[in-house]
Amino acid sequence: METLFGITGKDFVITAYDSKAVASITLMKTGEDKSRDLNAHSLMLFSGEPGDGVHFAEYIERNIKLNGIRHGIEMSPKAVASFARRELADSLRSRKPYSVNLLIAGFDVKTNKPELYWMDHLASSAEIPFGVHGYGAYYCLSLLDRYHREDITEEEGIKLLQKCITELRSRLILNMPDFVVKIVNKDGIRVVQI
Amino acid sequence: MVEYAMEAISHASTALGILAKDGLVIAAEKKVASKLLDETKSGEKIYIIHDNMICGVAGITSDANILINYVQTAAQQFLYTFNEDMPCEQLVQKLCDLKQGYTQYGGLRPFGVSFIYGGWDEHHGFQLYHSDPSGNYSGWKATCIGANTASAQGILRQEYKEDGMTLQEAKNLAIKVLSKTMDTTSLGSDKLEFATLELVNGKVERRIFNQAEIEALLKENNLFNKTEEAK
Numbered sequence: 380m381e382t383l384f385g386i387t388g389k390d391f392v393i394t395a396y397d398s399k400a401v402a403s404i405t406l407m408k409t410g411e412d413k414s415r416d417l418n419a420h421s422l423m424l425f426s427g428e429p430g431d432g433v434h435f436a437e438y439i440e441r442n443i444k445l446n447g448i449r450h451g452i453e454m455s456p457k458a459v460a461s462f463a464r465r466e467l468a469d470s471l472r473s474r475k476p477y478s479v480n481l482l483i484a485g486f487d488v489k490t491n492k493p494e495l496y497w498m499d500h501l502a503s504s505a506e507i508p509f510g511v512h513g514y515g516a517y518y519c520l521s522l523l524d525r526y527h528r529e530d531i532t533e534e535e536g537i538k539l540l541q542k543c544i545t546e547l548r549s550r551l552i553l554n555m556p557d558f559v560v561k562i563v564n565k566d567g568i569r570v571v572q573i
Numbered sequence: 574m575v576e577y578a579m580e581a582i583s584h585a586s587t588a589l590g591i592l593a594k595d596g597l598v599i600a601a602e603k604k605v606a607s608k609l610l611d612e613t614k615s616g617e618k619i620y621i622i623h624d625n626m627i628c629g630v631a632g633i634t635s636d637a638n639i640l641i642n643y644v645q646t647a648a649q650q651f652l653y654t655f656n657e658d659m660p661c662e663q664l665v666q667k668l669c670d671l672k673q674g675y676t677q678y679g680g681l682r683p684f685g686v687s688f689i690y691g692g693w694d695e696h697h698g699f700q701l702y703h704s705d706p707s708g709n710y711s712g713w714k715a716t717c718i719g720a721n722t723a724s725a726q727g728i729l730r731q732e733y734k735e736d737g738m739t740l741q742e743a744k745n746l747a748i749k750v751l752s753k754t755m756d757t758t759s760l761g762s763d764k765l766e767f768a769t770l771e772l773v774n775g776k777v778e779r780r781i782f783n784q785a786e787i788e789a790l791l792k793e794n795n796l797f798n799k800t801e802e803a804k
Contacts, residue, residue, distance in 0.1 A: 450663055452696050454655070461656035489695055 380553060381426035382515030383413070384540060385482040385495045386523065387508050388531045391564035392484035392493045393571075395540055396424050398559050409556055415440045418447055419567050421459045421485035426512050427500055428478035435470075435477045439463050456485025460496035460504060468502035476500075480512045486563050493564070511543075518550050519543040533562065537573055544573075575676050578685040578706035581632065587719040587754060588618055588629035590689040591729070591747055592701045596740035596771035597691040599629040600747040602719070602755050603764050616781065618766045623648035625658050625777045626692035627768050631719035632706070633685040640684055644668045661692035665702045665710050673708030683707070687718040691770055693777045699770065715746075721754040728753060740771055748794045760796050762787035 384395040400411040414424045415436040423439065425432035443454055443462070454462070460483045470477045481498040497510040509523045526539050540560065547555045560571045588601035601618035619629050620641050626648070630637040647667045651659035668688070675683045683706045690702040703718060704710035715733045717725040728750050738746070747767070752760045767782040767790065782790065 450660065452660055455657065458655040458657045462654055465654050 381413070381513045382547065382555070383424045383426050383480070383482050383512040384515070384519070384543065384558075385424070385484050385497070385507075385510045386527065386531075386536050386540060387484075387493045387495045387529075388533060388536045389529070390486075390491070390493060391533055391536070391562055392486065392495050393533070393536045393540055393560065393562050394422065394424055394482060394484045395544075395558045395560045395573075396426070397555060398557050400429065402429070406554075412559075414559070414561060416568050417443045417459055417483075417485075418453050420453065420488055420563060420565075421456045421483065422561060422563055422568050423459075423463065424482040424484070424512075425479050427480050431477045432479045435467070435479050436481075439466060442466075453488070455487050455489060456483065456494040456496070457487070457506075459483060459485060460494075460498070460506075464498060464502050464504040467498065467500075471500075471502050482510060482512060484561075484563050486565055488565060491565070514551060514553075515543070515547050518546050522546060533564075537571070541573060575683050575707045578632070578683050579687075581685050582687045582706070582719060583722065585631040585687075585719045586618070587717060587721055587725060587751065588631050588689050589715070589717040589725060589729070589747060589750060590629060590691050590701045590703075590713070591715040591733070591738070591743040592691075592699055592713070593740045593743040594737040596743070596769055597693075597699050597701055598740070598743045598747045599627055599689055599691045599768050600751055601629045601631075601766045602751055603766060605764060612763065616766050619768045619781060621645075621779060621781070622664065622690070623658065623692075624779070625694060625770075626661055626664060626690060627770060627779060627781075628691070629689040629718070629766075629768075631687045636684045637686045637688075640668055640671065640686060640688075643671060658694060660694045660696050661690065661700045661702070662697070662712075664692070665690055665704060669704050669708040669710045671708075672704065672706060676707055689716065689718055691768075693770055693772065717750070720756070725750050725754045740769060744769065744790065745794055748790060748796060752794075752796050760791060762791065765791075 382397050386393045396413040400408040416422045417440050425436050478500045483496040485494050497507050498504040509527050511519050586602045586604040590599045648659045687705050693699050701713045703716050715729040762784040769780045
C-alpha cells in the first residue's frame with residue numbers, strides 16, 4: 380500500500396514517497412511525512428508499522444546528528460546505512476523489534492558518488508541503483524529495469540519517476556495520491572514538486 | 574598521582590613521531606637492560622592499533638598493553654557498526670577518555686603511559702597525536718616522548734621543514750634525532766623500533782621494519798659503520 384522510491388543518477392538520488400497515512404482499509408490522513416533528513420547529505424524513507432517508522436527514523440536521525448556534533452565530521456551515506464542496519468538488526472533480536480522498511484539515500488561528498496541503500500524489516504541491506512518498497516515494486520521495478528541508466532540526468536530521473544507513478548495510478552487498485560519527491564546531491568537535500 | 578606518572582615517563586625510553594607530506598614515521602628506542610636479555614618476538618614499543626593507525630609507547634609496558642587492547646577493540650567495534658575505519662582523532666579521544674577516568678576516581682592509579690599515534694583517515698589525511706597519562710591529547714607535526722624529550726624536540730624544531738617533508742626525509746630525521754639523543758654510544762638495529770605509514774594506490778600501507786631493514790636504514794644514514802667501529 381505504501382510506496383517508496385529511490386533512483387540514483389549521475390550525481391544525485393531522487394526519492395519519493397506517497398504521503399498517505401493508512402489504517403487497515405481507511406485513509407486516515409494525507410500529507411504524512413515518511414522521510415527524515417539524517418544529515419546534510421543523507422536522508423531516510425520509511426514504511427511499515429505506523430509509529431515504528433517515525434520512532435526508528437528519529438532515533439537514527441538524532442544519533443547521527445549527535446555524532447556530527449561530537450566529532451565535527453559528517454558521516455558518509457555508507458556509514459549511516461551501516462549504522463541504521465546494525466540498530467535494526469539488534470532490534471530484530473529484541474522482545475519488540477521495529478517493523479520498518481527503509482530506503483537510505485545519500486551523496487558521498489568524499490567520493491562524489493550518489494548512493495542508495497535498500498533495507499527491509501529483517502535488516503537485510505543492499506546498495507542498489509534504484510529500488511522500490513511496497514506493492515508499487517511489482518509494477519515499477521520492470522519499468523526501472525528497462526529505462527534506468529547509471530548516467531541519467533535529473534530531468535530524466537524525474538521523468539522516469541513520473542512514468543512509474545503513472546503506471547501505479549493505472550494498475551494498482553488503490554488510489555495513489557500525491558507523492559513527495561526529495562532529491563539529494565552535492566548541495567544537499569531539497570524537496571521537489573512534480 | 575598523574576604528576577608521578579608523567580615524571581616516570583620522562584625517564585622511559587624515547588619514542589618519536591614525524592609527519593611528512595606523503596606519510597609518517599614512528600620510531601622508538603629500546604633500552605637493553607642486560608646483554609643476557611633476549612628479544613621478545615613481538616615489538617615492545619610500536620604497536621598496530623588499526624589498519625590505518627600505529628602508535629609508539631613510552632612508560633609502563635603492562636599498562637600500555639591494557640590501553641592498546643582497549644583501543645584496538647574500540648576500532649573494531651566502530652568498524653562493526655559503521656563499516657568504515659574509525660577517524661584517527663576519535664580513536665585517540667576514546668583512549669584519552671579512559672585515561673582521564675583514572676585520574677578522577679579514588680583508589681586507582683593512573684595509567685603510566687604516553688603515546689604517539691600516527692594515522693591516516695579520509696577526513697584529515699595523515700595525522701600525528703600525542704597523549705599523556707592525564708588524558709590530554711594534542712596534534713603535532715613532529716614530537717617526542719620519554720627520556721631526553723627536550724633535546725630531541727630541539728632538534729626536531731630546528732630541522733623540521735614547515736613546508737612539508739617527504740617520507741624519506743622524515744625517516745632520515747628520525748634516525749638522526751635518535752642517534753643524537755640516545756644514551757648509548759652505539760646505535761644498532763637491536764636498540765631501535767621503526768615504523769612508517771604511507772599511501773599506496775590510495776590505501777594506507779603500514780610498514781613495521783624488521784632488523785635487516787633498520788640496519789639498511791642506518792647504513793643509508795652512515796650511522797651503521799660507526800656502530801660497528803664502536804663494537
